[in-house]
Amino acid sequence: MSGEASRVWRSLDASSLPQLLAGLREIRERLGGRPESWQVREVGDGNLNLVFLVDGPTGSVCVKQSLPYVRAAGEGWPMPLTRAFFEYSYFQAVAPWVAPFIPAILHYEPELYCIVMEQLSPHIILRRGLVAGQRYPRAARDVAEYVALTSFFTSDLGQSLERKMALSATFSGNSALCRITSDLVFADPYRDAPRNRWTTPQLDAIAAELRRDGALKVAAARLGHKFLSCAESLIHGDLHTGSVMVTESDTRVIDPEFAFLGPSGFDLGAFVANLLISYFSQDGHASPAAPRAEFQAWLLAEIEVFWSHFRARYGELWRSEARGDAYPTNMFEDPASGKALEIERARVLDELFGDMVGFAAIKIIRRILGFAHNIDFEWITDPHRRAHCETAALLLARAMLLSPAGFASVADIVTAARHFREHRGNGHS
Amino acid sequence: MSGEASRVWRSLDASSLPQLLAGLREIRERLGGRPESWQVREVGDGNLNLVFLVDGPTGSVCVKQSLPYVRAAGEGWPMPLTRAFFEYSYFQAVAPWVAPFIPAILHYEPELYCIVMEQLSPHIILRRGLVAGQRYPRAARDVAEYVALTSFFTSDLGQSLERKMALSATFSGNSALCRITSDLVFADPYRDAPRNRWTTPQLDAIAAELRRDGALKVAAARLGHKFLSCAESLIHGDLHTGSVMVTESDTRVIDPEFAFLGPSGFDLGAFVANLLISYFSQDGHASPAAPRAEFQAWLLAEIEVFWSHFRARYGELWRSEARGDAYPTNMFEDPASGKALEIERARVLDELFGDMVGFAAIKIIRRILGFAHNIDFEWITDPHRRAHCETAALLLARAMLLSPAGFASVADIVTAARHFREHRGNGHS
Numbered sequence A, B: 001m002s003g004e005a006s007r008v009w010r011s012l013d014a015s016s017l018p019q020l021l022a023g024l025r026e027i028r029e030r031l032g033g034r035p036e037s038w039q040v041r042e043v044g045d046g047n048l049n050l051v052f053l054v055d056g057p058t059g060s061v062c063v064k065q066s067l068p069y070v071r072a073a074g075e076g077w078p079m080p081l082t083r084a085f086f087e088y089s090y091f092q093a094v095a096p097w098v099a100p101f102i103p104a105i106l107h108y109e110p111e112l113y114c115i116v117m118e119q120l121s122p123h124i125i126l127r128r129g130l131v132a133g134q135r136y137p138r139a140a141r142d143v144a145e146y147v148a149l150t151s152f153f154t155s156d157l158g159q160s161l162e163r164k165m166a167l168s169a170t171f172s173g174n175s176a177l178c179r180i181t182s183d184l185v186f187a188d189p190y191r192d193a194p195r196n197r198w199t200t201p202q203l204d205a206i207a208a209e210l211r212r213d214g215a216l217k218v219a220a221a222r223l224g225h226k227f228l229s230c231a232e233s234l235i236h237g238d239l240h241t242g243s244v245m246v247t248e249s250d251t252r253v254i255d256p257e258f259a260f261l262g263p264s265g266f267d268l269g270a271f272v273a274n275l276l277i278s279y280f281s282q283d284g285h286a287s288p289a290a291p292r293a294e295f296q297a298w299l300l301a302e303i304e305v306f307w308s309h310f311r312a313r314y315g316e317l318w319r320s321e322a323r324g325d326a327y328p329t330n331m332f333e334d335p336a337s338g339k340a341l342e343i344e345r346a347r348v349l350d351e352l353f354g355d356m357v358g359f360a361a362i363k364i365i366r367r368i369l370g371f372a373h374n375i376d377f378e379w380i381t382d383p384h385r386r387a388h389c390e391t392a393a394l395l396l397a398r399a400m401l402l403s404p405a406g407f408a409s410v411a412d413i414v415t416a417a418r419h420f421r422e423h424r425g426n427g428h429s
Helices: A016-022 A025-031 A083-101 A126-131 A139-153 A161-171 A175-184 A204-211 A214-229 A264-285 A293-321 A335-369 A383-402 A410-428 B016-022 B025-031 B083-101 B126-131 B139-153 B161-171 B175-184 B204-211 B214-229 B264-285 B293-321 B335-369 B383-402 B410-428
Strands: A039-042 A049-055 A060-066 A105-109 A114-118 A233-235 A244-246 A251-253 A260-262 B039-042 B049-055 B060-066 B105-109 B114-118 B233-235 B244-246 B251-253 B260-262
Touching (some): A016 A025, A016 A049, A016 A060, A025 A060, A025 A105, A083 A105, A083 A139, A083 A161, A083 A175, A083 A233, A083 A251, A126 A244, A126 A264, A139 A233, A139 A244, A139 A251, A139 A264, A139 A293, A161 A260, A161 B161, A161 B175, A204 A383, A214 A335, A214 A383, A214 B335, A233 A264, A264 A383, A293 A335, A293 A410, A335 A383, A335 B214, A383 A410, B016 B049, B016 B060, B025 B060, B060 B083, B083 B105, B083 B114, B083 B139, B083 B161, B083 B175, B083 B233, B083 B251, B126 B244, B139 B233, B139 B251, B139 B264, B139 B293, B175 B214, B204 B335, B204 B383, B214 B335, B214 B383, B264 B293, B264 B335, B264 B383, B293 B410, B335 B410, B383 B410
Antiparallel strands (some): A039 A049, A049 A060, A244 A251, B039 B049, B060 B114, B233 B260
16 A cells, blocks of 8 residues: 555545445345435544545445545645555454444455445544543443454554554554554644644643643653554554444444554544533533533543443453464463463553553643544533633643542542542633 | 576576686676686585585675575475575675674675675674684774664664664564574573473473473573564664674674564674673683683673674764654754753663673573583583583573573673673583
8 A cells, every 4th residue: 555646546525426336236125216216415524534424225334535735724735545545454353342332344346445334324533423422331331342453452562463464554554544543642732833723812822832832742642652662562553432333232432544553552542531621611511500510520531431341441452352463372371370471461450550550641632732533522612611611631641640649440430530620611711 | 586496596506606617797896717617615614504615716795695594404394495595685684884893795696595795804703703812902892883883774763663663564574584583582581392302411491490490481481582573673683693793903794594584682682691601601601721711801891892882882872863753853952951851861771782682592502501602611512511501591581581680790791700600600510
């Protein structure tokens, strides 16, 4: 895979897409009827792609196509089409373990850089549901299960070094999307970058404060270095609540175009960050008629569900499914060695927890002071109210980065989140 | 690059090699005279390759060719030819920074998997010199300089993530040689493996002791996991004293066929391990007429020279040559942030030191209890004497793995080495 634009690539539209799909027997049969009767809607609301929903008399599909530039920024910010290839390759790589948690992938069209997949319905984006104050009882647990399975089975614990190095060879081509994360997540919020924006003037002071806090920036940069150099497992790379589609009884992970071999804690941290962002943003969406206090308590409880399930499941997989080259099982067959290994498992999981805390903090900060923001805060129209919520989130993130020892368990995260929401949000807004 | 054997590959010999070289103008001119007059000697004494020295009337070259099996184990242990490609690619990748410390690469013949390079003369393998009790005043310092330059400039501190991911894409193909290291270095010595051998019966007890020491095996496996998952820089992967050629005034690193994106501490540890092995082995080579005490003191001093120079040089490069995506310089421009970054540099170097200690211990153990041994110990013909030296080395390695906190500085390594040689070698032999 090269980063060069394909010579035959053209952007699909409502007339060319049915033509393409009509040529694919399996998809034509799924949709049913004549191609002229298919309804095509372009619904992409992300930053990078065209997304079409296609409905026929007997079925439907979703089609995602790469654009050669960052959609949110316009054609002046070019972006290789190959990200569709990495999204497709990621789905192929993880499907053996997490098929129930991803859309079925029906077809990949290499020259058009487009993926035809199951249209998820009546699923909605988890983030939108949370902004509306809607509970999804399975979401956090399912995403924890998903991250446990993908991060275990694509690590050196779950697979041979030959398979892991083959994944590395493929995903090392995805540098354009790693560039985005490295710059927008780990660097720009901590330096004077033209793409940064924040609720101004309310957050001017705290933004400036963070940008001159040497210890905080060192902590951020250390995590950025880990992001670039820790090839622990095949990570999704963008696992926020906007990359999860849900119903009350079903959870699907989408949009893995940022995938590469990175630290497992990055996916964990992304999801926790977005639950925390949702938690802090609820005060901006609450009204006397529709208070959000109970919903906020539920969100915090889901963070505990998320980590607890991940921790238990990952440990269980390591005990029963370890077929990789790290910690070879036949080195630890006697009971005393097995006991030593069990202690090590706890240590490794503690380390993953620490990574999750750090990456979660980073992900919170980038959504408030960096380029790409979330509707959780953006849809709070009153800037004072928004700034109030954002400040509490920033103060939590700062504490997570500067005092990692104070976050030794998931209960510590929950307690601190509650504390900053109740007592400190006022201080800076 | 695939791992498949080339269809046109054939092993070179004294008649086919001059034919090949005669067709390469630059090399023909370097050797001079008629091809029939060139002298060809096969001198490979390693485990994996054919090595020819070719001498003509006006010049000389060295030719290294991959064999499709592990030479030391016979044709029953196949090995992809592609390792010549990785050796060549490694030299190409690091040459911009360390050209004075590697042989000049004159030609690569892809289909024969052979590299034509400068013949180093009158250089000898450092390990042989050390076994003979010969000092090389530049060696440790030069290798430290070499590791500082290669590990810095191929890391995320020294180069862009795009360049690093391109290296990763290339060297992810080198899984066959990573497999050797993962099995022979990090696993076999700690489990019942048919390829293991040791000085028996003298080391039977300590070998068994190590293989049932859960904490020790966890420490070894943790380092093995780091080896597989920490893509810190392009490492040589086999940087022992047999991969360094020296004169009193020149130092060259050879044989980088194990190269891949790994932890920088692995190269550091390999070199330190082999200085320590040399130190412990000297008692087996000493005689009343030729004592080695002063030489041993010199070896320990060179370990200090090695680390001190590496540490100073790496820090210096980080201060002046940081053009990578880790710790972006423009995040730390104000003096307070610069100070925080300087503290972080010391922390990162302390971490590298810890990695060096751990990997050094692992490398010592594998040379005494694993498959591949060193002439340092092997040339001690009296097994009691050899076991005595090997036991002291094993005890040091065990302490380094089990009590890393006791090895906080290079002086701690030196003190402990002296201690185990003087007081503990007797206990187990």
